[in-house]
Amino acid sequence: MIARVGLLAVLAVVTLALSGCGADTFNVLEEGLQALRETNFEKAIAKFGQVIRHEPKDGSSTWLGDAYLCRGLAYARQGQYHQAIRDYDELIQLEGEHHPKSLYLVAAHNNRGWAYAGLRQYALAIRDYTIAIDKTVAREVPRWALAIALPS
Numbered sequence: 001m002i003a004r005v006g007l008l009a010v011l012a013v014v015t016l017a018l019s020g021c022g023a024d025t026f027n028v029l030e031e032g033l034q035a036l037r038e039t040n041f042e043k044a045i046a047k048f049g050q051v052i053r054h055e056p057k058d059g060s061s062t063w064l065g066d067a068y069l070c071r072g073l074a075y076a077r078q079g080q081y082h083q084a085i086r087d088y089d090e091l092i093q094l095e096g097e098h099h100p101k102s103l104y105l106v107a108a109h110n111n112r113g114w115a116y117a118g119l120r121q122y123a124l125a126i127r128d129y130t131i132a133i134d135k136t137v138a139r140e141v142p143r144w145a146l147a148i149a150l151p152s
Helices: 002-018 021-035 040-055 064-077 079-097 103-118 122-134 138-151
Strands: none
Touching: 021 040, 021 064, 040 064, 064 079, 064 103, 079 103, 103 122
16 A cells, blocks of 8 residues: 555656656656556666666756656665665755755655655654655645654
8 A cells, every 4th residue: 555655656746747858768767657557676677777877967857856766666666675765865865956846855755754664764764754744735645654654
């Protein structure tokens, strides 16, 4: 259930961003998304990695955030939480420098919270969920995630 909510949130953000990208990048991202939907995580990681390697890191790429977000999700779905956290860290750094009000920041903090929760590092998960809540108006998903991480 948790993974499904995360996947739906990522796919919603990516779908919005794909409308502005070039045909080649669109095709590679679409192949990665299809692989993610089919739970072919290795192929998804490879496709999103291809976009990450070829896109500028200066804030001018409108789809670099999608690639980091989706590759992080693919890693997390495989239980490779440390790799997922590295992708979310990179996305948070890039977006924070170039687009401090980006929805990618919300998604990256939320998803990094899920990865920390997967590692049972609940204090770090709570920190990220709280940041995600503070950065968004649509607070339902991060608040729901925070409620799960808090001790009962």
